[in-house]
Amino acid sequence: MTRKRRECIAAALFLIPSFAGILVFYIIPYIICFVQSLFIGDSFVGFSNYISLFSNYTFTLALKNTVIFTVTAIPLLMVVSFLIALFLNSFKRLNSFFRSAFLIPVVIPVASLIVVWQVFFEDYGAINGFITSLGLPKIEFFDSWFSMLMIIFIYVWKHCGFCVILFTAGLANIPEAYIESARLDGAGPLKIVTRIKIPNITPTIFFVFLMAMIYSFKIYREVFALFGDYPNEHVYFLQNFVNNNYYNLNYPRLSAASIILSVFIVAVLFVFFMLERKRNYLE
Amino acid sequence: MKRILSAIIILTILLTAAVFGGCSKEDLSDKQLTVYCTKDGKTEYEQLFKYYNNYCTANADFGRQYQISFVEFENEEELYKKMTTETMAGGGPDIFLTAQYLPFEKMIGAGAFMDIDELLERENCKIDFSKLNEKVMDSGVWNGKRYILPIVYSPRVMITDRAYLNGLNMTIPEERRFPYKNGYTVTYSDLKYMLKYAKSSQLFSYNSMQLMYNLLYDNMDMKEKKVYFDTDKFKENLETIKKLYKYEVKIEENTEDQKDFFGDYYSLFAYAQYSFENFMRNNLCGYTKNNFEYYSEKIEKSKVLYKGISRERNDNRGYIDLGIAVNKNTKQGKKICEFIKFSLSNLGQSHMTSKYNSFAFGDSFPVNKETFEKRLRNAKEFEFVGGDVFKNHNSELFNTYEKIVRSVDDCSLYNGSSYYTTSIVGDLIEQYMSDKLPQNKFIRQLSSATKFYLEE
The missing domain is CATH 3.40.190 (D-Maltodextrin-Binding Protein; domain 2)
Structure with missing residues (x-):
């Protein structure tokens, strides 16, 4: 046996416990979850749990709200943080101060943030105080479609800092020569951003998108802290559905919803990686 | 060579643990029925199960393995977590009691309970439901299946x-x-x-x-x-x-x-x-x-x-004071059927609603019609000594009470707080x-x- 072959066997053997862990703690439970989603009690029902999920008002509502939140909040977060990063990139002296300032929301515990936002958004809170002082009617942030706006705002505010740091790091890595030569060729600020800066930070954009996506699934913490287990119909997300079904012991529905949620995440990630691969290929 | 050897040793340990982990097969013949409860809650049901356990010991066909044992927990929260996690994982207690803090209506939808009629039929256990209070018993039927079995009830x-x-x-x-x-x-x-x-x-x-x-x-x-x-x-x-x-x-x-x-x-x-x-x-x-x-x-x-x-x-709505539900994961159907049979029998119901019983549901009414009538007869025969109140068992008051109890036409699953009113x-x-x-x-x-x- 050659040395290389021996090393390969050793490496494979050392990797097996790790794979066994993944198998035991991820793949097998996933399969069990899938199998459980095909049963109600002891009786096999095929895909009827999935079919009944899509005819279930709460699930479709949760799915709709999750999609609305994802397609609104993620692009908004990316655009806002990119614009702030661009701004900071132009004022390098202020850069370090603002970067630290923007990071504060990320490190503050959710419970503390919620207390602050409650003071702002409640019926007799600061925002409503301001609105009513202008003679406008009060907004019920906790009991109307404004709840969704409030959650999107909190999401962007909380995660903006981290994304700004990622974008500023990406922008700082663009060689100054590219921008200079573009300027000499007569490119304006907008063209420099769209033609030079954005294409050069594409890997960063993908990474920020991935992070924003992960954060969007964590928004449940804020929703739970603000509204409890049962929020109003405007901010009832898939995580609420899954979590409540877990507590209410509805395992068949919980399993089916989890499988759908995981398929949804895998599909988004698949598209994301395909796009990234395509971009690398074009490069 | 050293590395390969160490890798093989690690693998052997893992495989041995995995292989022997799946080897033990549970022997149910000696296993008792289980009910989960808190230390405080145990006293509520102790009388009922103690009597049943004695009955099992005295009955030659049953023996110790038919008895019910308590699995105790410190508090409601711990009990709920353990019970739900285990049930989700295919385990849990054999019997659930409606007096426990659980979302029964949700558990029914999730298929966590067995259809008791089906269980009785499978185990060839005959129970004549016409001898029980039909209206009260129907309160435990959901979507045509008997998931909750009322044992005793109360009027308002x-x-x-x-x-x-x-x-x-x-x-x-x-x-x-x-x-x-x-x-x-x-x-x-x-x-x-x-x-x-x-x-x-x-x-x-x-x-x-x-x-x-x-x-x-x-x-x-x-x-x-x-x-x-x-x-x-x-x-x-x-x-x-x-x-x-x-x-x-x-x-x-x-x-x-x-x-x-x-x-x-x-x-x-x-x-x-x-x-x-x-x-x-x-x-x-x-x-x-x-x-x-x-x-x-x-x-x-x-x-x-x-x-x-x-x-x-x-x-005229009453409520189920105590009912049971059977865990769908249980493998002890026969023993559960015997317990059900006992709980609904004249003997079991008489004990539960006995006037000398310190059982927490001693003021409730039996679903067994024969026991109900017997209890009524006993009350009417009661001689009040040393006072001048309620000595006339034919009084309008007592007759009204009897009428109200008899005419309960539906029972709610809960009276007062429940998982829904507390947690939701x-x-x-x-x-x-x-x-x-x-x-x-x-x-x-x-x-x-x-x-x-x-x-x-």
Whole structure:
């Protein structure tokens, strides 16, 4: 046996416990979850749990709200943080101060943030105080479609800092020569951003998108802290559905919803990686 | 070579653990039935299971393995977590008790319980349901399947004193007054007028939170997953209960009023939910004497028994005091069937509702018709010694009580707090009662949370 072959066997053997862990703690439970989603009690029902999920008002509502939140909040977060990063990139002296300032929301515990936002958004809170002082009617942030706006705002505010740091790091890595030569060729600020800066930070954009996506699934913490287990119909997300079904012991529905949620995440990630691969290929 | 060897050793250890982990096969022949409970909660059921366990020991066909054992937990939270996690993982207790803090309506939908009819048929266990109170037993049937088996039940009965009511000199218009008529059903609307005209100190011995919970159960259909909260009647009833709650808070806070707390207060109504024997024997007399101190001498003639408090005048809804559900994961069907058979038998039911029993459900009524009649006969034969109250078993009062108990036409799964009222809408109720939430908002949020809860 050659040395290389021996090393390969050793490496494979050392990797097996790790794979066994993944198998035991991820793949097998996933399969069990899938199998459980095909049963109600002891009786096999095929895909009827999935079919009944899509005819279930709460699930479709949760799915709709999750999609609305994802397609609104993620692009908004990316655009806002990119614009702030661009701004900071132009004022390098202020850069370090603002970067630290923007990071504060990320490190503050959710419970503390919620207390602050409650003071702002409640019926007799600061925002409503301001609105009513202008003679406008009060907004019920906790009991109307404004709840969704409030959650999107909190999401962007909380995660903006981290994304700004990622974008500023990406922008700082663009060689100054590219921008200079573009300027000499007569490119304006907008063209420099769209033609030079954005294409050069594409890997960063993908990474920020991935992070924003992960954060969007964590928004449940804020929703739970603000509204409890049962929020109003405007901010009832898939995580609420899954979590409540877990507590209410509805395992068949919980399993089916989890499988759908995981398929949804895998599909988004698949598209994301395909796009990234395509971009690398074009490069 | 060294690395390969160490890798092989690690793998061998892992494989050995995995292989032997799956080797042990559970031997159920010696295993007892399990019920999970908290240390405090255990005392509630101990009598019932102790008697059954003795019965098993004495019965040659059964033996120790048919007995029921408790798995104890420190508190409700720990019990709930353990019970739900284990049940989800394919384990859990063999038997669930309805008195436990669990979302039964959700567990039924999730297929966590066995259809008891199917189980009895599979195990070839014959139970004649025509010998049981059909209306009460039907309360445990969901979507045509018997998931909950009521063992004992209670009616909603209240007692009052007409002499005392007259003495209060309330300014209630004649047409709004309760008739001093035994068996009259008090509705939430009646309460409204009573509260309107009574002084704040003329209160009810009725826990307003419990009334609130019952109002919610009365206005939702857990089986059909429907809520009826957005009606004028519900809003009106809600306001009445809130007013009652405010009176209670006022009494608790006002030290001046507190001196009367055990005197004149709690005089309009008192609970009167006792077994027939205890009704005759001493409990009702003792209880009413305490609450109607001024009138204890003229007690029998001036007492009135009411039904309710109900949503509609023709309702006579009771509640399941104790019922059981069978874990779908259990492999001990035969033993469970024997337990069910015993619990519904004349012997088991007699023990549970025995007047000498310290069992927590001793004031409840048996679902077994024969036991019910026997209990009634025993009560009527009871000779009251050393007093002049309730010695006449043919009294109008007792007959009314019998009629109310007999005519219970439906039973709710819960009475008072439950998983739904505590974990799902508990915070909302608290906010509404303490004026932090206006009624329209409360109803909106209550409807939304309940709808989500039922439909999820």
